[in-house]
Amino acid sequence: MIRVALVDDQPLVRAGFSMLINSQDDMDVIWQAGDGADVAGQPAADIVLMDIQMPRTDGIEACRALLAEHPETRVIMLTTFDERDLVLGALDAGASGFLLKDADPDELLDALRTVHGGDAVLAPKVTRHVIGAAQAPEQREATRNEAMLEHLTPREVEILRLVALGYSNEEIAEAETLSPATVKTHVHRILFKTESRDRVHAVLFAFRAGLVGTGELLGH
CATH class of the missing domain: 3.40.50.2300 (Response regulator)
Structure with a gap:
C-alpha cells in the first residue's frame, strides 16, 4: 500500500x-x-x-x-x-x-x-x-559539472543524455541494445557520480552540463 x-x-x-x-x-x-x-x-x-x-x-x-x-x-x-x-x-x-x-x-x-x-x-x-x-549557471558550477562529467563513461554519458530527453529505462534499453536491468544499474551509477538525488536532479545536471539543449527537449 x-x-x-x-x-x-x-x-x-x-x-x-x-x-x-x-x-x-x-x-x-x-x-x-x-x-x-x-x-x-x-x-x-x-x-x-x-x-x-x-x-x-x-x-x-x-x-x-x-x-x-x-x-x-x-x-x-x-x-x-x-x-x-x-x-x-x-x-x-x-x-x-x-x-x-x-x-x-x-x-x-x-x-x-x-x-x-x-x-x-x-x-x-x-x-x-x-x-x-536552471540555465546560465555560474562559472564555478560549470567547472564542477565538467569535472563530474569526466567521471562518467561514454555509455553513461549517452544514457544520461537519453534520461534528460525523457526516455524511460525501457526505451533506453531498446535504443542502446541493453537489458532494462543493465540500464537501471547505469542510472544508479550516474546518480552517484553526478551527486544527483534522483532522476529529476540528473536531468537538471545534464542540462547544466550542456549535454542536452532545450531545442532537443522531448524530441523523441
Whole structure:
C-alpha cells in the first residue's frame, strides 16, 4: 500500500485528490494539511503531494522540513505555469517530481506509482520551465559539472543524455541494445557520480552540463 499525504491550502483540491487516490486498491491517503506549517509531526508517508505556494509556509520550506524529519519520504510538487520561478527552489529542497495541478488523473496516479518505485517524475509541460530556471549557471558550477562529467563513461554519458530527453529505462534499453536491468544499474551509477538525488536532479545536471539543449527537449 502506497501511503500518500496531501498538503494544499485549497480544501476542494485536497478532496478531489483524496477521492481519486483512495479509489485505488494500492493507495491510501493517511493525512492532509492545509499549509506547509502543518507538516511537522505528521506520520511518515511514502509520498507527499505538496502545493508549491501556500499562505504561511510555502512548499519549498515545507519540503525541506519534511525531508529533515522523514528523509525516506518522496515529495511531488504541484505547480502551475506562473510559479516556474519557484520550481528550482523546490528541486534544491529535495522534491522528487513536479506535476501541474491540472494533470490528468491517470498522470497523477502514474506519477505516484513511479515515485514509489524509486524513480522521479517531471511532467513534460513543466520540464522546459525547470530547465529554463536552471540555465546560465555560474562559472564555478560549470567547472564542477565538467569535472563530474569526466567521471562518467561514454555509455553513461549517452544514457544520461537519453534520461534528460525523457526516455524511460525501457526505451533506453531498446535504443542502446541493453537489458532494462543493465540500464537501471547505469542510472544508479550516474546518480552517484553526478551527486544527483534522483532522476529529476540528473536531468537538471545534464542540462547544466550542456549535454542536452532545450531545442532537443522531448524530441523523441
